[in-house]
Amino acid sequence: PxxxxxxxxxxxxxxxxxxxxxxxxxxxxxxxxxxxxxxxxxxRNMVRFLGRVAADERRVYFINATIDGWITKTYSNSTGSLVRKNEVLATFYSPEFLSAGQALLFALSSMDRVQATGNESPAQKDQLQQFNINLKQYRDSLKNLGMGDVQIEEMIRTRRFMENVNITSPADGFIISRKVSEGQRFDKGTELYQIADLRRVWILVDTYGNESQYFHPGQIVPVRCQGKMFTARVSKVLPQFDPATRTLKVRLEADNPGFALRPDMFVDVEFPVRMxxxxxxxxxxxxxxxxxxxxxxxxxxxxxxxxxxxxxxxxxxxxxxxxxxxxxxxxxxxxxxxxxxxxxxxxxxx
Structure with a gap:
């Protein structure tokens, strides 16, 4: 030079x-x-982000105790187990069910004595109508105390009082929290189980600065996890600010066939954008x-x-x-x- x-x-x-x-x-x-x-x-630039899988909070079910009682039996389910809707998770006893259950059985017995034949007098028809009203009230009382519809229907069918009350799963899903053991006493309001339906999940993507501008509501973006590809849709919910990481979290929603995506797994989000x-x-x-x-x-x-x-x-x-x-x-x-x-x-x- x-x-x-x-x-x-x-x-x-x-x-x-x-x-x-x-x-x-x-x-x-x-x-x-x-x-x-x-x-x-x-x-056109390829942008890459790290995302974390989270359960869709609209598909998370909390099972709380509605009365005081104690656990009488537990089953083999544990945290991470896949359970089906109405599957029995555990049973408990509470003396508060005694009066409500007996009232239901008494109403059923009274109805059995006054069977509808089609030739009832007006007084008998009024009596049957009152029985049906009482029956609904007793059903609602048992339900408010924590007994499920399946067990109530079984009591009505068998006309037998059930001393132990079943704790059942409200939906198909995975147990993400289990706080019961046999013989355990609990108070009203105690959380017993959390069940998450993971057929559809959220993916929370951390974005820095103005990176959230690359995401638009309804946009379809590819997601890769452990060599498998998924598609996710950008939620209409505005990105949420995380004060701990100083990032904006963009929410993606994705179907989860085969439950391949589990909460807290990390995924790669990568797609081209026009700058x-x-x-x-x-x-x-x-x-x-x-x-x-x-x-x-x-x-x-x-x-x-x-x-x-x-x-x-x-x-x-x-x-x-x-x-x-x-x-x-x-x-x-x-x-x-x-x-x-x-x-x-x-x-x-x-």
Whole structure:
């Protein structure tokens, strides 16, 4: 390379900016110097995010004790077990069921004595109607105390009082919390089980800065987990701010065939986006000293000018220039390290 002031009077070297260097065509070829034209483009960039699987809170069921009592029997289910709707999880006893259950059986016995034949008198019809009203009240009382519809129907069918009350699953799902043991006493309001229906799950994606702009309500995005691909839809719910991580959490909703996605698993979310129009250059063209970022601009006649620039978004091996370059200029994209060292020497001598 030849310093800028080493040219002849007719080369215009005296007007070149401080630190500019001149490289002959032969030397450019030897050092592998390459230049490219700068243009404004709208690039497509692949964006990648880390997501965490979470249960859909609309599909999480809490089983709480509605009265005081104690557990009389437990079954083999445990945290992580798949259970079916109305499957018995445990049984308990409470003396409060005694009066409600006996009232139901008494109402059934009274109805059995006054069977509808179609030839009832008006008084008998009124009596049957009152029995039905009472029966519904007693059913509701048992249900409010915590007995399920299946067990109530069994009492009505068999006309037998059931001392132990079944705790049943309200839906198909996985047990995510189990807080019962045989002989355990509990108070009204105690949480006994949590059941999560995982046929559909949430994926919470952490985004930083303005990255949430890449997600739009209803947008379909691909999700990869353990080599399997899934599709998820961006929720209409606004991203939620997490003060602990200082991120916005974007919610995706995804079907979960085979329950492959489990709560707290991590997934990769990756999809292409069209970026705003701007000046995009190869990342290798920008020299970052830590204090400033520099590119070398071709000035003609083998001269190259170092110019400070301001960068914006990074796209893999390319970077956005938000200040310092104009469309149509030509910059060095390869071999600029040698130019940088020569430019520093030139500036030091001036």
């Amino acid at each position: 030849v310093y800028a002031d080493g040219g002849t009077a007719g080369t215009g070297a005296a007007t070149t900016p401080s630190g500019a260097v001149r490289v002959s065509p032969e030397k450019q070829q030897v050092i592998g110097l390459k230049v490219e034209r700068v243009d404004r483009i709208s690039p 705003p129009t701007g000046i995009i250059v190869p990342a290798d063209a920008v020299l970052d000293s830590g204090l400033k970022k520099t590119v070398f601009v071709e000035r003609g006649n083998g001269y190259f000018e170092p110019r400070a620039v301001e960068t914006g978004n990074w796209f893999d091996d390319r970077v956005e220039i938000v200040r310092g370059l104009a469309p149509g200029e030509r910059i060095v994209v390869s071999g600029n390290f040698l130019l940088d060292s020569e430019s520093r020497m030139r500036a030091a001598l001036e």
